[in-house]
Amino acid sequence: xxxxxxxxxxxxxxxxxxxxxxxxxxxxxxxxxxxxxxxxxxxxxxxxxxxxxxxxxxxxxxxxxxxxxxxxxxxxxxxxxxxxxxxxxxxxxxxxxxxxxxxxxxxxxxxxxxxxxxxxxxxxxxxxxxxxxxxxxxxxxxxxxxxxxxxxxxxxxxxxxxxxxx
Amino acid sequence: xxxxxxxxxxxxxxxxxxxxxxxxxxxxxxxxxxxxxxxxxxxxxxxxxxxxxxxxxxxxxxxxxxxxxxxxxxxxxxxxxxxxxxxxxxxxxxxxxxxxxxxxxxxxxxxxxxxxxxxxxxxxxxxxxxxxxxxxxxxxxxxxxxxxxxxxxxxxxxxxxxxxxxxxxxxxxxxxxxxxxxxxxxxxxxxxxxxxxxxxxxxxxxxxx
Numbered sequence: 001x002x003x004x005x006x007x008x009x010x011x012x013x014x015x016x017x018x019x020x021x022x023x024x025x026x027x028x029x030x031x032x033x034x035x036x037x038x039x040x041x042x043x044x045x046x047x048x049x050x051x052x053x054x055x056x057x058x059x060x061x062x063x064x065x066x067x068x069x070x071x072x073x074x075x076x077x078x079x080x081x082x083x084x085x086x087x088x089x090x091x092x093x094x095x096x097x098x099x100x101x102x103x104x105x106x107x108x109x110x111x112x113x114x115x116x117x118x119x120x121x122x123x124x125x126x127x128x129x130x131x132x133x134x135x136x137x138x139x140x141x142x143x144x145x146x147x148x149x150x151x152x153x154x155x156x157x158x159x160x161x162x163x164x165x166x
Numbered sequence: 167x168x169x170x171x172x173x174x175x176x177x178x179x180x181x182x183x184x185x186x187x188x189x190x191x192x193x194x195x196x197x198x199x200x201x202x203x204x205x206x207x208x209x210x211x212x213x214x215x216x217x218x219x220x221x222x223x224x225x226x227x228x229x230x231x232x233x234x235x236x237x238x239x240x241x242x243x244x245x246x247x248x249x250x251x252x253x254x255x256x257x258x259x260x261x262x263x264x265x266x267x268x269x270x271x272x273x274x275x276x277x278x279x280x281x282x283x284x285x286x287x288x289x290x291x292x293x294x295x296x297x298x299x300x301x302x303x304x305x306x307x308x309x310x311x312x313x314x315x316x317x318x319x320x321x322x323x324x325x326x327x328x329x330x331x332x333x334x335x336x337x338x339x340x341x342x343x344x345x346x347x348x349x350x351x352x353x354x355x356x357x358x359x360x361x362x363x364x365x366x367x368x369x370x371x372x373x374x375x
Binding site for chain 2: 032034075083090094101112116134
């Protein structure tokens, strides 16, 4: 029991010190960087990138960026708000949710593992690329499913269109 | 909103939204959508406006304004850093203790035996399933605490980190996704599976290069 406690205490102090020494300074540096011109440029660049690669509309890029940087708790509210305000549609919400469910709070979440010695490339770059790939794949699958569903839907006698068609 | 410290507060959020073509009024409305963020936004925007005015009179005032701004940034960074640190401490330390006790009792050994076929696909020992499961149910902080009780190599830490970073806190974040109009349960399954797949692929790629 005594050596369990000793291991627990020294391990806890070790862990907390490592995290403290890495997380707090980086948070300060990030805070200084935010609001500068290069930061704004990076933000704009990212919105254009997700727009082009994930098939997100410009109005959907903003909530995606918020989630990517600050986490799902923020993004959830923003997604709900922008869905209503810009009439984003189910496809956009789906794509955002897939991407953000896998990558969010990019600084905060990744930092903790970087403090433990994980490689930045794998947990940030690789993970983001993987999430983008999954988003594209599931987006394509959803498109195919919706199309098949529409082809099978009965033709409405009133409008002469299939159900679900615009 | 859950036990997470999603608090790197709203001035940043506002900058992000501004840059993506929204007005600041909208950004403020957005920030106040989250009650805990609203106060922080108000606190953040007022001094910023003052600093912007301060830059007008002359170069001396401009540099003074910049220094004040920098000092405020440092204070804010320290605050978010310490808040994150507190969240970490709150979850990591108990989870670490739990993992150590489970190890003494022999429970991890039993779990490791059952999980080792899956974990070996990721190049991880069976007992690495414990932080993974703790991460799924609780959050990444608790998972990190449980990881501390294991001895893993640097590349094993990276592979396990990928799996945990993609799938974690599934109950709370599932509820958030549900509120945003998606099926929270389906997304939980997606994240667990995608996390394991991403980790297995990373393990293969790391071995290849």
